[in-house]
Amino acid sequence: xxxxxxxxxxxxxxxxxxxxxxxxxxxxxxxxxxxxxxxxxxxxxxxxxxxxxxxxxxxxxxxxxxxxxxxxxxxxxxxxxxxxxxxxxxxxxxxxxxxxxxxxxxxxxxxxxxxxxxxxxxxxxxxxxxxxxxxxxxxxxxxxxxxxxxxxxxxxxxxxxxxxxxxxxxxxxxxxxxxxxxxxxxxxxxxxxxxxxxxxxxxxxxxxxxxxxxxxxxxxxxxxxxxxxxxxxxxxxxxxxxxxxxxxxxxxxxxxxxxxxxxxxxxxxxxxxxxxxxxxxxxxxxxxxxxxxxxxxxxxxxxxxxxxxxxxxxxxxxxxxxxxxxxxxxxxxxxxxxxxxxxxxxxxxxxxxxxxxxxxxxxxxxxxxxxxxxxxxxxxxxxxxxxxxxxxxxxxxxxxxxxxxxxxxxxxxxxxxxxxxxxxxxxxxxxxxxxxxxxxxxxxxxxxxxxxxxxxxxxxxxxxxxxxxxxxxxxxxxxxxxxxxxxxxxxxxxxxxxxxxxxxxxxxxxxxxxxxxxxxxxxxxxxxxxxxxxxxxxxxxxxxxxxxxxxxxxxx
Amino acid sequence: xxxxxxxxxxxxxxxxxxxxxxxxxxxxxxxxxxxxxxxxxxxxxxxxxxxxxxxxxxxxxxxxxxxxxxxxxxxxxxxxxxxxxxxxxxxxxxxxxxxxxxxxxxxxxxxxxxxxxxxxxxxxxxxxxxxxxxxxxxxxxxxxxxxxxxxxxxxxxxxxxxxxxxxxxxxxxxxxxxxxxxxxxxxxxxxxxxxxxxxxxxxxxxxxxxxxxxxxxxxxxxxxxxxxxxxxxxxxxxxxxxxxxxxxxxxxxxxxxxxxxxxxxxxxxxxxxxxxxx
Numbered sequence: 087x088x089x090x091x092x093x094x095x096x097x098x099x100x101x102x103x104x105x106x107x108x109x110x111x112x113x114x115x116x117x118x119x120x121x122x123x124x125x126x127x128x129x130x131x132x133x134x135x136x137x138x139x140x141x142x143x144x145x146x147x148x149x150x151x152x153x154x155x156x157x158x159x160x161x162x163x164x165x166x167x168x169x170x171x172x173x174x175x176x177x178x179x180x181x182x183x184x185x186x187x188x189x190x191x192x193x194x195x196x197x198x199x200x201x202x203x204x205x206x207x208x209x210x211x212x213x214x215x216x217x218x219x220x221x222x223x224x225x226x227x228x229x230x231x232x233x234x235x236x237x238x239x240x241x242x243x244x245x246x247x248x249x250x251x252x253x254x255x256x257x258x259x260x261x262x263x264x265x266x267x268x269x270x271x272x273x274x275x276x277x278x279x280x281x282x283x284x285x286x287x288x289x290x291x292x293x294x295x296x297x298x299x300x301x302x303x304x305x306x307x308x309x310x311x312x313x314x315x316x317x318x319x320x321x322x323x324x325x326x327x328x329x330x331x332x333x334x335x336x337x338x339x340x341x342x343x344x345x346x347x348x349x350x351x352x353x354x355x356x357x358x359x360x361x362x363x364x365x366x367x368x369x370x371x372x373x374x375x376x377x378x379x380x381x382x383x384x385x386x387x388x389x390x391x392x393x394x395x396x397x398x399x400x401x402x403x404x405x406x407x408x409x410x411x412x413x414x415x416x417x418x419x420x421x422x423x424x425x426x427x428x429x430x431x432x433x434x435x436x437x438x439x440x441x442x443x444x445x446x447x448x449x450x451x452x453x454x455x456x457x458x459x460x461x462x463x464x465x466x467x468x469x470x471x472x473x474x475x476x477x478x479x480x481x482x483x484x485x486x487x488x489x490x491x492x493x494x495x496x497x498x499x500x501x502x503x504x505x506x507x508x509x510x511x512x513x514x515x516x517x518x519x520x521x522x523x524x525x526x527x528x529x530x531x532x533x534x535x536x537x538x539x540x541x542x543x544x545x546x547x548x549x550x551x552x553x554x555x556x557x558x559x560x561x562x563x564x565x566x567x568x569x570x571x572x573x574x575x576x577x578x579x580x581x582x583x584x585x586x587x588x589x590x591x592x593x594x595x596x597x598x599x600x601x602x603x604x605x606x607x608x609x610x611x612x613x614x615x616x617x618x619x620x621x622x623x624x625x626x627x628x629x630x631x632x633x634x635x636x637x638x639x640x641x642x
Numbered sequence: 643x644x645x646x647x648x649x650x651x652x653x654x655x656x657x658x659x660x661x662x663x664x665x666x667x668x669x670x671x672x673x674x675x676x677x678x679x680x681x682x683x684x685x686x687x688x689x690x691x692x693x694x695x696x697x698x699x700x701x702x703x704x705x706x707x708x709x710x711x712x713x714x715x716x717x718x719x720x721x722x723x724x725x726x727x728x729x730x731x732x733x734x735x736x737x738x739x740x741x742x743x744x745x746x747x748x749x750x751x752x753x754x755x756x757x758x759x760x761x762x763x764x765x766x767x768x769x770x771x772x773x774x775x776x777x778x779x780x781x782x783x784x785x786x787x788x789x790x791x792x793x794x795x796x797x798x799x800x801x802x803x804x805x806x807x808x809x810x811x812x813x814x815x816x817x818x819x820x821x822x823x824x825x826x827x828x829x830x831x832x833x834x835x836x837x838x839x840x841x842x843x844x845x846x847x848x849x850x851x852x853x854x855x856x857x858x859x860x861x862x863x864x865x866x867x868x869x870x871x872x873x874x875x876x877x878x879x880x881x882x883x884x885x886x887x888x889x890x891x892x893x894x895x896x897x898x899x900x901x902x903x904x905x906x907x908x909x910x911x912x913x914x915x916x917x918x919x920x
Contacts, residue, residue, distance in 0.1 A: 120824055172823065180904075181816050239823035246821050246830070252838060260817035365871040365907070369819060373831060376822035384823070548852065603784035603845075606852075610844030 087153045095154045098147055099161070099386070102393070105131055106385030117247065119240050119478045121446055124385050125471065128392020137396070148393050158390070165387035166451055167354045168379045170271070171336035173448070174358020175372055176238055177264050185261040188428030192258060193265035195424030196442050197234045200416025204233035207412065215405060215466060221280075228277050228461055232453065232470055233413045234420075235270035236263045237446030237478070244441065244482040248489065253496065255434055255489070259441045262421065267448065268359075272296065274452055275343070275352035281459050295346050300356065303339070308360045311335065316366040325374045332361055332375060351455065384447070391450060391471065395457075400464035401472075409469040410476060417443045417477075437488035444481035449474035495567040496604065498611040499639040504631035505529060506571040513579050515589075519559065522594050526571040537565035538596060554587040555622035558612060560595040562605055568597035570608075572634070574626060590626055646794055647761075650676040650731040651724055653683075653716075653754075659735045660697065662768035667733050668701040670763075673801050677706040679727055683716045717753035725759050733763045736912055752909045761794075761919045766912055767883065774802030775884040775915070781873045782811045782846055783888035791888045791919035792853040798884070799859070808861045808880070809846050812872045813838060839864045870904035878913045885913060889920035 087095065109123030109130075130136060137144040149155050182189060208215055209226035241263050242251065250256040279292040318327045336357040343353030361367060422439030430438060453470035456462045462470075495501050506529055512518045523540050530538040542563055549559040555578070571594045578588030593612055597605040615621060615638050628634050652667040654660060671678050682694055694709070710727075712719040724732050736751035755762055780795045782788060792809070799807045815838065818831050846862035865872040877885045889905055908916065 114824070176817065176820050178816055238817065239820045242817040242820035243824040245817070246834065251817060251821075251834070252815050257816055263817075365868040369814075369835075369866065372819040373822045373828050376819055377828065380823050602786070602789070606784055606845040606848050607841070609848045610841045613844045613848075614841060 087157070091153050094147065094149070095157055098154065098158065101131070101147065102127075102386055102389045103382070106389035107381070110385055119243065119444075119446060121240070121384070121388055121450075122475050122478060124388035125391055125450070125475060127385075128389040129397050130392070131389065132392040132394065133396040134392065134398050138398075162387055162390045165379075165383035165390075166351060166455070167336060167340050168333070168383045169387060169447060169451060170340075170351045170354040171332065171358040172375055172379045173238070173267060173271075174336075174355040174360075175332075175362035175367075175375065177268055177359045177362060178261075179359075179363060181257070181261045182265055185258055188425060188430060189258050189261040189265070191424035191428040192421050192438060192442070193262035193269075193424070195427070196236070196262060196417060196421035196439075197266055197269050199420030199423070200234040200413060201230035203230075203412045203416035205230035207408070224277055224280050225461060227273070227280075228456055229466075231270055231273040231277060232449060232456070233409070233416055233473075234266070234273075235445060235448045235452060236266040236417070236442050237444055237448045237474075238263045238267060240444040240446040240478045240481065241441055244444070244485060247482070248486055250489070253494075255430070255438065255492075258425070258428075258430075259438055262424075262438070262442055266442070270448065270452070271352060271355045274455075275348050277461075278349040278455065278459055279347055281461060292348065295348055296352070299343060299346065299348065299353070303356055303360055307335075307339075307357075308363070311361055312364050312366065315361065315364045319366065319368060319371065325371055328367075328371050329375060329378065332358075332371075335361060349455070351451070388447070388450065391454060394454075395464050395467060397468055397471075400468045402465040402469065405465055406469040406472050409466075409473050413445070413473045414443060414477065431492060433488045433491040437485045437492070440481050440484040440488065444478045445474040446478045447474075449477075496607075498570070498608060498615070501568045501570050501608070502635050502638055503529070503570065504635050506569070507631040507634055508571070508573045509629070510573045510575045512575065513577060515557075515579050515581055518573050518575060518579055518592055519594075522571050522573045522592060526569055526594060526596070529571075530565065530569060535566055537563055537598075538569070543596065549581070553616055553622070555590045556616055557581045557589045557592045558595065558609070559592070560597075560605070560609060562599040562602065563596050565596055565598050568595065568601075568604065568608055570595055570612075574634075576626065590622055646790070646797065647674045647676045647731040649679065649727060649729050650674070650733060651679045651681050651710075651720075651727065651729045652733045653720055653735070654680045654694065654697070655682075655735070656693065656697070657735065659765070659768055661700065663733065663735045663765055664698060664701050666765055666768045668703050670733070672704045673798065674731075675705055676731065677708070678703060679729065680707065680709045681712060681720055681723060682709065683712045683714070683719055685713065686711045717750045717757075720750075720754055721758045729760050731761050731763060732758055733765065735768065736764045736766055751912070755905075755909055755918055759920075761791075761917065764912055764916045764918065766915055768915075774804065775799075776802075776804045777806045777808075777880065777882045778802075778804050778884045778886065779808045779810060779873075779877050779880065779882040780886040781888070782809050782849055783890070784845070784849060785888075785890070787890070787919060788888045789849075789853050791886050791917070792849070792855075794917065794919065795884075795886045796853060796855055796859075804884075806861065806880075807855075807859060808863055808882075809850050810863045810865055810873060810876060811842055811846055812865045812867060812869045813842050814867055814869065835866060839866060868907075870907040874907050874911065874913050882914050884915050884917065886917045886919060889918055 105127040106124040109127040110120035113123035114120045205226045208229035209222055212222040212225050241259060245251045245256045245259060275296060276292050314331065315328065318331050336354045339353035339357035340350035344350035418439035421442040422435045425435040425438040449470055453467045457467045493500055506526060508522060508525060510518055510521055512521055523543055527538055527540055543561050546561040546563060547559050548561065549557060573592040575590055578590045581589045595608055595612065597608060625634055625637055628637060652663060654664065667678060680698060684690055710723060712723055734751055734754055751764060755764065775798060778795055778799055780792055782792065818834065821831055822828055842864045843862055850860050850862065851857065865876055887905065887908060
C-alpha cells in the first residue's frame with residue numbers, strides 16, 4: 087500500500103466506524119435494533135446517497151477496486167467470521183433438549199414452512215428472480231434457507247425489554263431461535279459448498295465432509311477445549327487469553343472448513359458452539375466477546391453492506407414484496423402452528439411466530455455471502471436486506487401486542503386486583519383475617535372457581551411476618567390462578583400476642599398448589615415491594631386501591 | 643416427624659470403604675429408624691458368608707436388618723432387588739472421581755444413580771466412625787420432591803448439628819449475553835442478573851421456611867451459571883460433606899449424556915457424599 091492508500095484506508099475505516107456507531111446508538115436510544123442504524127449509515131455513505139451526490143469524492147474515499155478496497159474487504163470478511171463465532175457461542179444445545187416438544191415443534195415447523203415457501207416459487211421461476219449461477223436447485227435451496235433463518239440478538243433484546251427473557255414463552259422462543267440458527271448455517275454451508283465444488287453432484291461428499299468435521303470437533307475439539315477454557319481463564323491474563331483463544335480457535339476452524347470445501351463461516355460457527363458449550367466459560371467472558379465484536383466488527387460489517395450495493399438502483403418492489411410476504415407468512419405461520427401444536431394458546435402462538443420472525447444480522451450475512459459467491463444478484467440481496475430490517479422492526483411491537491392479551495398470572499402486576507384491597511376498620515387479627523378471607527372467597531367464587539374456601543385456607547395457612555408492620559399469610563390451594571388480597575388498617579393490630587410492633591398491612595396470597603415455584607416467586611416479589619424504605623407507611627398513606635396497585639407494580 | 647425412610651438398602655462389599663459404609667449405615671439407621679437390608683453381590687459359599695457376617699457384626703444396629711444375596715451384574719441386580727423390596731433409600735459407596743471412558747460406559751455407582759427408583763446416598767468419604775455431617779449443602783428444587791429432599795436434609799441437620807446448612811439454587815437466563823450484541827453495553831444485563839438473583843434469594847428464604855427451617859438455621863446462596871455444574875463446584879469449594887440434590891421424574895437418556903447437563907455433571911464427578919433424592 088502506498089502512503090496515500092494507507093491514509094485513505096485509515097480515514098475510511100474511521101468514518102465508517104463513526105457513522106455506523108453514531109446511527110446505531112441513535113436507534114438504540116429509540117429502542118430499535120442498532121443494526122438498522124448501522125445499515126442506514128452504509129446506505130447514506132455508499133453509492134445510494136453519497137455516491138449519487140458526490141460520486142468522485144465517494145469513489146476516492148471508498149474505492150471499489152485496488153488495495154484499499156482489498157484491505158476493507160479483508161476486514162469485512164474477518165468481521166463475518168467474528169459474528170459467526172459469537173453466534174455459535176450462544177447455541178445452547180441443552181436448552182433445546184430441555185424445552186421439549188413446544189420448542190421442537192416451533193423450531194422445526196418454523197424452519198420447514200418458510201423453507202418450502204421460499205423454495206417452490208424460486209425453483210419454478212428462478213430465471214425471473216435472477217438466479218445467477220445457472221443452477222436453479224442451488225438458488226432455490228438458498229432462498230428457502232434465507233427465508234427460514236431467525237436472528238437471536240434482536241429476539242433476545244425484544245424479550246428482555248418486555249421482561250420475558252426468563253419466562254416460559256421467552257425460553258421457548260430463545261431455544262427455537264437457536265435451533266433455527268443451527269439449521270440455517272448447516273444448510274447454508276452445504277449450499278455454498280455445492281457452488282464451490284461445482285454443482286450439486288458433490289452433494290454427498292459435502293454432507294460427508296460436514297459430518298466428519300462435526301465428529302472431529304466433538305470427539306477431539308470439545309474435550310480439548312473443555313480442558314483449555316478453565317486453565318486460560320484462571321491461570322493466564324483475564325480476559326485477554328480466553329478472548330485470544332476463542333478467536334484463534336474460531337479462525338483455525340474457519341480455515342479448516344474453507345480448505346475442505348465447506349464455507350469458512352461453518353467452521354467459525356461450530357467452533358463457537360463447542361466453546362460456548364463448555365461449562366467453564368464464564369458469562370462475563372461471553373459478554374466481553376459480544377462487546378468486542380458488537381462495538382467494532384459488527385458496525386464495520388453492517389455499514390459495508392450499504393457501501394457495496396446501490397439500494398435504489400437495485401430495489402425491485404415486486405421482488406421485495408414477494409420476499410417479504412413469503413418470509414413473513416412462512417415464518418409466522420410455521421412457528422405459530424408449531425407453538426400451537428406444542429400446546430401454546432392462540433395469542434401466545436402468534437406472539438411466538440412474530441418473535442421468531444425477526445431476521446436481523448443473520449439474514450444479511452447469508453445474503454452477502456450468497457452475493458459474493460455469485461448465487462444471487464443485487465436485487466435479491468436488497469430484497470433480503472429489506473426483509474431483515476422490516477422484520478426486525480415489526481417483530482417487537484406485534485409480539486408485545488399479542489402477549490399483552492395473554493394473562494398468565496405469573497407476576498404481581500398481573501394478579502393485583504384493586505377490588506381486593508380493603509381499608510379496614512377492624513382491629514383484632516382474627517377479625518381482619520376473617521374479613522379479608524371472606525372478601526377473597528366471594529371474589530374467587532364470582533370468578534367461577536371453587537378451589538378456595540375459608541376452611542381450606544385456615545387449614546393450610548403459613549404466616550411469616552417479613553418486616554415490622556406487615557403480615558403475609560399465604561397458602562397453596564387447588565385454585566386455578568394465584569390471588570392476592572390486601573387489608574390496610576390505620577390503627578394496626580398485633581399478629582401474635584408477643585408481637586412488639588402492630589401490623590398495618592396484611593397481604594394474603596393464595597396460589598395453585600401445583601405451582602410451588604410460582605408461589606415462592608410471588609412471595610419474593612411481595613417481599614421486594616416491602617424492602618423499599620418505609621413501604622408500610624407509604625402504602626398506608628395512599629388511601630386508594632389504584633395508587634396502591636401502582637406502588638406494588640412499579641417497584642418491580 | 644414421620645419416618646421418611648422405612649426400608650433402606652446398603653450395598654455391602656469387601657472393599658476398604660465397606661467397613662466405613664456399614665458404620666455409617668448403622669448411624670443413619672439410628673437416625674431414621676429404617677429396616678436395613680444388606681445387599682451383597684457375589685457367590686454364596688461358606689467362607690464368603692462367614693466373612694460377611696463378621697464384617698456386619700463389627701457394628702451394632704439399632705433396628706431390624708436382613709442379608710440379601712444377589713448374583714449377576716452388580717448395578718442391574720441391585721436396582722432390580724431395590725425395587726422388589728420397595729426400598730426408599732439405597733446407600734452405596736463410590737470413588738470420588740472415576741476414571742476411564744466416562745461418558746458412555748457408566749460404572750456401577752453411576753448406573754445405580756441414574757436408574758434406581760429410590761433415593762440414593764452415595765458415600766464418597768465415609769468416615770468410619772460415628773461422625774455427623776458438618777457442612778450440608780442442599781441444591782434446591784422447588785417441586786414436591788425438592789421439598790421432601792429439603793426436609794430430609796433438615797432432619798439430618800437437626801440430628802447432626804452441622805456447622806453450616808446452606809440452601810443453594812442455580813439460575814441462568816438463556817440468551818442474555820446476546821442482548822449485549824444489540825446494545826453493546828453490559829449495564830442492562832448486569833442489573834437484570836442482580837435483580838433476578840435478589841428475587842431468587844428471597845425465594846430460597848421462603849422455601850426454607852416453607853419446609854420448616856428456622857430463619858437462622860440455614861444460609862442461602864444463588865449461583866449464576868450452568869445448572870448442575872455450579873452446584874458441584876460450590877460443594878467442592880465449600881468443602882461440603884453432604885450434598886443433597888433432587889432428581890426430577892424425567893428419565894435420563896442418551897441425549898442427556900452427549901450434551902452433558904444437570905445431574906450428568908454430578909454422575910461424572912461426584913464431589914462429596916451425595917444424597918440423590920428422587
